Amino acid sequence: MYDFAIIGGGILGTALAYQLSKESDGTKIAVLEKENEVAQHTSGRNTGVLHRPFYLDPETKGKFARCAQESYGFWKEYARAKGLPWKEVGTLEAALDDIEYARLKKYKDWSLQNGMADEEARLLSAEEVRTIEPKVRCVGALLCSTDTAVDFGAFTRALRDDAKQQGVQFIMGKAVNRVRENHTGIEIECGDGEITRTRYLINCAGGSALKIAHWMGVARDYADLNFRGEYLIVGGASARLASRNIYCVPRHSEFSFLDPHFVVRHDGRTEIGPTAVPVFGAYAYRGLGKVWSKIAERPVINKLRLCVNPEFLRLCAQEWRSVLSPRAMVSRVQKFLPDLRVEDCVTRGTAGVRASLVDQKGQFVPEVVEVQTAHSLHILNYNSPGASGAPAYAKEIMRYLQKGDAV
Ligand SMILES: Cc1cc2nc3c(=O)[nH]c(=O)nc-3n(C[C@H](O)[C@H](O)[C@H](O)COP(=O)(O)OP(=O)(O)OC[C@H]3O[C@@H](n4cnc5c(N)ncnc54)[C@H](O)[C@@H]3O)c2cc1C
Structure with missing residues (x-):
């Protein structure tokens, strides 16, 4: 009987296992992953940009923005401590007309509202762009100097190694194909018929998360x-x-x-x-x-x-x-x-x-969605920039569980 079973060894499930095992001594935690290695799906197949939240509307994407902002310092220190790739290339968001340039002004406001430092995101004229990226054509741009090229697969593997050392069990190569809730917890059945029991289940199954929530009778509206x-x-x-990322609005x-x-x-x-x-x-x-x-x-x-x-x-x-x-x-x-x-x-x-x-x-739906049953929490719609924000979002999930007395 585990205290927590997490379905999904992507960056979110692994970061959650890492945070939970770091902060709750003696808790029995398992990660069930259908592949033989972590980060085989979205977490290892993305753009690899550690996004700063200048382009995220705090009204509609507040959670993604907050978590990307809060995770930045963690990732920077973690990459340094583990010797993982960290290439601060920066991003130039190029406006092709005046309407798009007006939108970049909005981005500048959002960058400040989301907690970025003033000097991290700068509005540039077409002239100024030409001096740093002569091949880019635009009427103006926003330069985010701290957007960073990373390897989220390598981040996930390093978190897995640390989580294992903190006592988490990674059960690999096991696809969960049935989940049953009873009054004491959850029974998880894998493809080979083996049953894993847990007091609490956290569904971080990425592209399969909604399907698993539907098995448990929740999030049926989506x-x-x-x-x-x-x-x-x-x-x-x-x-x-170009020497940095070039995005258009x-x-x-x-x-x-x-x-x-x-x-x-x-x-x-x-x-x-x-x-x-x-x-x-x-x-x-x-x-x-x-x-x-x-x-x-x-x-x-x-x-x-x-x-x-x-x-x-x-x-x-x-x-x-x-x-x-x-x-x-x-x-x-x-x-x-x-x-x-x-x-x-x-x-x-x-x-x-x-x-x-x-x-x-x-x-x-623009934002991440959390849905609960008595013994489970389902994380749905965990899309970009989810990899950037995973450590802080994992902490947010922990607080969420603490409120519900699950931890
Ligand atoms: C094209 C693209 C580009 C992106 N670029 C960026 C970027 O530059 N920066 C950024 O921050 N974010 C980016 N993202 C978003 C980011 O990659 C995701 O938000 C993040 O990787 C989601 O992590 P996850 O752990 O929730 O999902 P996943 O990585 O998909 O992990 C879910 C895991 O669950 C496992 N699983 C599923 N079903 C079962 C089952 N039944 N039994 C057992 N295991 C199961 C899967 O095998 C998988 O390993 C991008 C996304 C895409 C698609």
Whole structure:
């Protein structure tokens, strides 16, 4: 009988195991992970940017913003102590017209409201941009000097090692496929029929988290949709067009993950992306995934409502064009990096899949969602910049559990 069983050895489940074992002596904690290694899904397949929260609206994304801000110091110190990659490349958010520049002014306000120091995010004129990134075309930009290229997979593995030393048991290669709640706790059944018992369950299963919540009869009002983010590796002369991340201002705040950027990875590689193509399954890294089973997942009405939104359908078509033709993807980035050459962007890079929650009105839910039963807590919609904010969010979950007397 464990005190806590966490489903999911991604960055969130692992950070939670680390924090729980650090702060509660003698507590029996297990992490159940279906893969043989941690961070095999979203946590190891992302843009690798430790995001500073300048672009997060404190009203609608307050939790993500607060956790990214609070985690920054932890990650910086942890990377130093463990000798993990930490490349403070910075991000230039480029405005293509005056409306976008006005939005950057809003970002500057948000950066301060979210607790960033004044000098971390600076508004630049087109002239000033030219002096630091001569190949970038824009009417002005916001420069965040502290955005950092990291390896979230390496962070997760290091947290796992520390958590293990603090007594956490990592049960690997076991897919949970049934969960039953009774008056003393939870019984978790894995694919091989083995049962694990726990006083309290925390569901951090990323792309499978909603499915597990539905098994337990909660969060039934929500559906989720999967979007695959694909990158193209930038080679040749194009790889040196910029020395920092270049983002453009999202055109659709509701679908803010849709606009591709030029990214500098922690090892110096550069990539463009990601796309956000709708796919049918949380692990559909190639092809379409399991079309019919995803469409039939309940509740169907949420997805239907979203799919009658013509703007959403138009954006989906555009995203698929970018996957089918590197030229289409490159042309989107050329709007702010006109010298980028198609022939330098032909090799596929990383691909990761996000699971975005859709409510009954057919709208994307902007914030992380927590749902509880008597003996379980389910973390849903833990999307970008979730990797950046994982240590602080893990602490937030602990406080949440303490309030409910679970810890
Ligand atoms: C394309 C893309 C780019 C991104 N870029 C960034 C970025 O630059 N910066 C940033 O901060 N964030 C970024 N994010 C978001 C970030 O990667 C996620 O918020 C974060 O990794 C989520 O971590 P997690 O632990 O919740 O999920 P995951 O990493 O998906 O972990 C969940 C784990 O649960 C396991 N699991 C699932 N079902 C079961 C089961 N039944 N039994 C046992 N185990 C199970 C899975 O195998 C998996 O290991 C990006 C996301 C995407 C998709």
